[in-house]
Amino acid sequence: MEQGxxxxxxxxxxxxxxRPITVLIPEDRQDEEPRILERLRRGERVDHFETVRQRKDGSPVEISLTISPVKDAQGEIVGASKIARDITDRKRAERLQQTLVHELNHRVKNTLATVQAIARQSFRSGLLDSRAREIFEARLQALSRAHDLLTRENWDGAGIAAVVAQVLAPYQRQRFEIGGPELRLTPRVALALTLALHELATNAAKYGAxxxxxGRVAITWTVRPGDPPQLALRWQEHGGPPVSPPAQKGFGSRLIERSLALELAGEVHITYEPSGLVCDVSAPVPAAWENGVEAT
Structure with a gap:
């Protein structure tokens, strides 16, 4: 046996x-060898046959086989030449690529569903006026910035502080008080939180603090002890004009209170205090979020 x-x-x-070659063939692939031998008897060459073989220790190894019949001077088949190439790394890379493509497809579909919902709500009046276009484009830009953030993190999630900073980038930093422990969010939660914070900031710029x-806005969060731990996030405005509950809730309020609560599997409450709007978010912190965060 060659060193390779x-x-x-x-x-x-x-x-x-x-010993028979079948010593290298897993139990569930024993039928492959008779088929290969039959082709060799017909004088055929087997090119790049991808299969699985078994190492001495019983572990599987993915290989590509090239097998050619060996003939004597009279043209009679007297043996076979076999080359086996280890393709384990290539097959692993292919599986990873398939997984990434599937995940990308899933995320694109989710994003398109979100865009569809935004468009439906932005243009629900049926009039494609300039104001509706501005609202729609601003929401898409917020979504796009969240995608940029997640792409920089290889779509492995994003820190909550980075998500907050990304949303508030268009505004003056000194207007905000931001604080809380580092917590890594899944991509889906990061996108949902981005859209909710965008709506809160847009509303604050129009009517609020x-x-x-x-006017100032405080955005703070803590992780409270529990099984699982609980995220408590608060958006609190002060120093702006007096606030009163709206006669009818718009898309932004519904997105915050319903969609965000659904994505977080938690609760979201907006209260219209005279001193300023307050939005409280409470949600369990699953293991997938945790990144060395200690409950406070």
């Missing part, structure tokens, strides 16, 4: 010489 084959299968030459020179 010894490295591939783990057998020394003296351990396998004289950010519409007044001295």
């Amino acid at each position: 084959a010894e490295l591939l299968f783990g057998y020394r030459a003296e351990e396998v010489v004289g 950010l519409s007044a020179p001295m």
